[in-house]
Amino acid sequence: MEAEEMRRLGYRMVDLVVENALNRHASPAIQADTPEALAQALGGPLPEAPGDADAALDTLARVALANMQHGDHPRYFARVPGPASFAAVLGEWLGTGFNTIATSWGGGSGPSTVELVAVRWLAEMLGLPEATEGVLLSGGSLASLTAFATARAEMGPGTAYFTDQTHSSLPRDLRLLGWAADELHMLPVDAGYRMDPARLAAAIQADRARGRTPRMVIATAGTTNTGAIDPLDEIAEICAAHDLWLHVDGAYGAPAAITAQGRALMPGLARADSLVIDPHKWLFQPYDVGACFVTRPGALERTFAMNPEYLRDVKTAPGTVNFGDRSPELSRRSRALKLWMSLTTYGAGRFRAAVARGIANAEFAENYLRQNPARWQVVTPAQIGVVTFALVGADAAEHARRAKVVSDTGYAAVTSTLLNGVSVLRLCTINPLTTEDDIRQTIDRLGAA
Template identity: 65%
Template sequence: MSSSTPPSNDPFAIPADTLGMDPATMRRLGHKVVDMVVDRLERRNTEAVITTGKADDLTARLGGPVPDAPSDPDAALDLLAEVALTNMQHGDHPRYFARVPGPAAFAATLGDWLGTGFNTICASWGGGSGPAVVETTVCAWVAEMLGLPARTEGVLLSGGSMANFTGFCVARSEIGAGVAYLTDQTHASLPRNLRQMGLSSEQIRILPSDDALRMSAETLAHAIAEDIAAGRRPMMVVATAGSTNTGATDPLDAIADICAAHDIWMHVDGAYGAPAAITDRGRATLSGLERADSVVLDPHKWFFQPYDLGLCLVTRPGALERCFSMNPEYLRDVQAISGEVNYGNRSLELSRRSRALKLWMSLRTHGAQAFRDAVLRGIELAEFTEDHLRRTPSRWEIITPAQLGIVCFAHRGSDAADHAARAARVSASGFATLSSTMLKDRSALRLCTINPLTTEDDITRTLEMLAAPN
C-alpha cells in the first residue's frame, strides 16, 4: 500500500498495488488476450507454418534498454503477438510435419490459463492439496488409458528430457549404480542424461539397432552376459516406444523377459509414441509396455496439450518418493500423511506450477474416446502417406513404413543435400514444413502426421511440392 493511500476498514478491500491493475483494465486486457488467441486459431491454416526472424531485427524491436517508465500494455501485447509469437514454428498447424507436431486442445489452454491466473503451485500437500489431487488424478487416468498397472504412480515435468532423467534417477535409487543399455536409435537427449547422472562411458552401452532400427533382444542379452562376466552390474534397459526418427518400437515383451531374468530396471522412453497405446492398434504394437518399471511420455505431443508437459510413470509404488523425498525443517508443517502427495518429493523440482490442470480440463471436456480417435487419426494419416508414395515408385522409395504416425521415404536419385534442400524449399514457402534425416547411412525425408486437423489434401499437396525440381 502506498503512503498516500488511506487504510481501509474493510478487510476484503483491494489495496493499491504498484504492480497491479484495476479490475476493469484486467478484464479488458484479459478479453483482448482471449480474442487474440482465438483470432490466431481461426487463421491458423493460412499462416506460414514456420517463420524465423533475424536476431538483429528481433532484438531491435523486442529488446533495448530496461524500460524504466510504464508504457501502454495494449501496445506491448500487440508487439508480443505480431513480432515475438509470429517468428516461431507453429507446431499446431495442420501442415507442420517436422520433428513432432504439437496440436493443442483449446480446453487444455483454458486449464493452463486458469492455473496461471490463480498463481497455482503444486509442491506440497499443505500448500496445494487441490492441485495435488488433480495431478494424482490425471496420472492415474493416463496410466489406465495406457494399460499400465493400477499401482502406477507419476509426476508431471517439463518434457521428455526431464521425465526420462527422473525415471533414470529412480532406477538407480532402486537397483543401484550400474550399466544402462540403449541403442543407436535412442533419443539423443538420453545418453546426455546418463552422462550427467555420472555414468561413465563404460556404463553407457549403446547397442547397434537391427535392420528395422529396433533394439535386438539377442544383442541385448549378449551385452548383459558380457557385462556380468566382466564383473559389471546391469542397472537399466532403456527401450523405445515409438522412436522420434521412424516411430519404431523395440520388442518390449522380449526386453521385459530379459530384465525380469536379471532383476534389471526396464525403462520405456515413450515420449513420442507411448500415447498410441490408448488405441487398440497401438496397444498391439506396444505390447509389453505394461511390464515396464517406468514409462515416459510427452502429453504436449500426442496427448494434445500446450507446452510444456512431460510425464514419468513408475509402476513400483513409493519408488519416486524413495528417490526424491526430503524433509527440511522449514517444510515440517506441510508434510503429507497417508493418502496425500507432496509432489515436491517426486522429482528434483520443488517450486512447480500445476501442469496437470490443462490435461484434467481437456480430458474432462472431451473424454478419453476423443483422444483415442485423435491418436488413431494420426496413425491412419501416416498409412495414407505411405500408400500415396507407393503409387509412384519411379519417384519415391519407402525407407521405413508408416509406424505410429511417422513415415520415412526418399526421392529417387536424391542424396542428403538434395533431400535437405527440398525440405528447406517447402518450409521457406510457408505452406508446410517437414524434416530430412539420416537413418544410419541412408538419407531420408520424414513426415510426422499426428495432427488430427491434417487432411489427405494437406499431405498430397506437400508431397507434390517436394517432388518439384529444386
Template identity: 60%
Template structure:
C-alpha cells in the first residue's frame, strides 16, 4: 500500500467548510455535541423510556419560516437535543422492553461519527477502497460468528427488511419465481417484500404455526406436496431465528434437510435473534442457522450498534453480484484487480454510506467475549422475568417461556383492552415501555430484555407497575393519574 504525504501549502487555498463555518467554530460545536451525547447517555435511566409529542406542539417549537440568513447554531443544537431528539423511543433505555430495543454502545457511536465526519462512501472500490475493506472484514467476522463457510459473501444494508429483500432477490435470480413457505409468526415485512417483488398471493403460503409458535414440519411437507401435485413449483422456505412476538426459533435443521431434499432456497430471518448464536446457550436454540442459503442479521439490535445497520449473508459465492451487478460507462472507474469489491453490485443501493466503520470499531474496542457476555445477560434476564412472573400466579400467566431474550405473559383472564391499557399507562408514565401484542387469538404482554444495562430490579419494577393500578402510582416522582 502506498501513502501520500499531505502538502500543508494546499490547505492555504481552501476553507475547511464548504459553506463557510469556521474551523474553530466547528471544533467548539463538535465538543459541545460530544458533551450533549455523553451526558445524555450517562443519565438515560432517568429519562422517559419513550416520549411522544403531538404534531402541533412539535411543529410549533421546531418549525419556522425557511431560514434566509444564518441562525444561532447553539440554539439549534439545543432544540435538537431538548425537543426533537427527546421525543422518541429510547431504545437504549434500560427499561425499554418494547419491540426489539437498540442499545447502542460508545465505541460504535465513535465509529459512526468518524465515518460521517470523513464523508465515507462504500459504493465502489475505486471510490472508497478503505471503507470497502472495512465492510469485507466485518462481513468475514460475522460469517465466522454465524458459522458460515468459506466463500460465503455478504453486504451491509439499512436493516432486516432491506436485507431480506436483498436475499429474496438473490434467491429469485437463482431459482426463479415459485411458491414460498413461511408462518403466521414470520415478520410482516417479509410478506410485504415478497408482495412488492411481484410474488402472486397464491404463491405466498403462510402456514399456521404449531402450538409453540414454530413452523410445523407436518404442515410444511403437506403444503409442498400439495403444490407439486397442483403443478406449482416450490422455490423457498423462510425460517425465523427469533420471532419478534415470542422469540421462538423454527426447527432450522429440519427445514434445512427439506430444502436439501427438495432443492429449495433456505432463508433465515435472524434480524434480532441471530447474534445469540455466538453464545453457548444461544447456539443450542439456533442450531442449524449456519445451514441457511441466506441469513439476515440486524447489528443495530443485539450487536449494540446505533441505527442503522443490517446484514445479509449469502452462502453461494458470486450470487449477490450475479443478481445486482450494474456497470454502466459512467460508473467504470478503473479495471478491477483481484480482491476488489464494488458493494454497489451487492444490493439495490448505489450511494452507500459506510456502515462498517462503527461495527469494525466496536468489535475491535470491546472484543467478542464482551459481546458474548452482554448477550448472555439478555438471555438470563428473560429467564429471570419468567421466574418472577411464575412466582405471582395469582396475577400472571406465562404464555411463552423465555427464549433468547423474549417472554410473553398475560393477566389472569386478561383482555386485549386491559393489556393495551396497562402497556399504554406504563409508557405514558415514562418509567418503562413494554409491548402488547397477539399470539394467534391470545392477547399478551411482552418483554424483550436485550439491553446489557437492564437489571433484575428493572424487571421486577416494570412487572410490579404493570400489576398495580398505574394511574394511581407515582413513578419517577410524577403522578400518573
C-alpha cells in the first residue's frame, strides 16, 4: 500500500472512531443481529483479488462493530462496563502500528520498560507494597490463572477456599491447573454476600483434621453480583496464622482503592500475596488488559522462567526483566502503552475522580429506587458501583422480561441475576460519562416495561 493511501485510510479510521465516541449515547447500548444476517453481510467466498478498503472499513464499522455490547456506552449497566478513554486508545493504536512486542528485554527493552513503569504506577495507586511485581495479561481469567500457578509453585498443592460469590472463572482456573475436586472448598457467604472469616477458619481446621492440606484463600474485592468486598484484613490474619497464600480477585472492584472512599472499604488489600485487576473495566482502558500483582519478589519468574537454547541471545543482565518469564504468555504485545499514555495524559487525579463518580452513581441509583418503595425494593445497597433491586412482587421471569425489553430498545443494557436463588435486577454504574438522568430514565423504563 502506498504511503498516501495509508495516510488517507488511517485518517478515515480515526474519523470513524471519533464519530462513534461522539455519538455513542445516541446509539444502542447493545445490539445483536441474527447469525444469518451477519454471515450474509460479513461472509462470502474467500477473496482472491484485491478489494475496496473503504468499503471494507464501512462494513466493519456499520455491521461487525455495531453488533456487540458497547461497554463504553453511558447506559451500559450490564455485567461490568468497559469505558475506554481516548488517550488509552491512542496508546493501543501506536503499539499496533509499530507491531510492538514485549516478551524479552533483548527484543523489546522499550516496551518492557513501559510495562515496568505502568505496573509500578498501578501498584502505587492501589497502595500495594513497594516490592510488588506484576505482569499484564488479557484479563482477570488469565491473570488469576497466572497467580494460582505461582501460588502452587511457591506453596505446593493443597486445598483452595472461595465462596459461592467468587467469579466463576476462578474455579475453572483451578481445575485447569490440576486442582482436584476435593481440593476446591466453596464456602457459603454471610448475609452481606461476603466471605465469613469464622466459617473460613472452621473449614481450615476441619480440613486439617481430615488430613487435607490447606494452601490458598481466594477473597474478592468487589463481587460481580453485588459489589461486596470480603473482609480482607480478617482473612489475611487467618492466612498468616495458617501459612496460606491469599489471593484477592479485584478484577472489577479493586480500582476503587485508588480513591480515599474505596481504600477505606478495603483494609488488608496490601496484605494479599497476589491481586488481580482488569484495567479494561474501571481504569478506562480498551480491551484487553488485566494485571496480576504478586507481593513476593521473584515468585513470578521462579514459576514461569524458561531457558531454551534459541532464546540464549535475549537473556538479560541483572536489573532487567523478560516479561515472557512472568506468565504463560511468550509472544505478547505491549498492553502497557495504553496505560502509560492515559496516565501520562490525564494524570492519576483524573482517574480517581472518574472512579469516585462511578461510586456516586450507584449511590444515586439506590436513593432514587428508595423514593418509590411501593414499586422497588433495594436488595443490596450501593457498593463500589453496583446496586441490586427488585420490582415488588416480580419473579425471575418478569425481571428477565423487563430487562430484555429495555435492552432490546437499545436505550440501555440491563441484566438480572440471582442472589441465594432470588431474582434481582442489577446496575453497574462505573462509566464516568453516565448521568443521573441516564440512571433515572433506565429505572423508569424498567418500571414501565
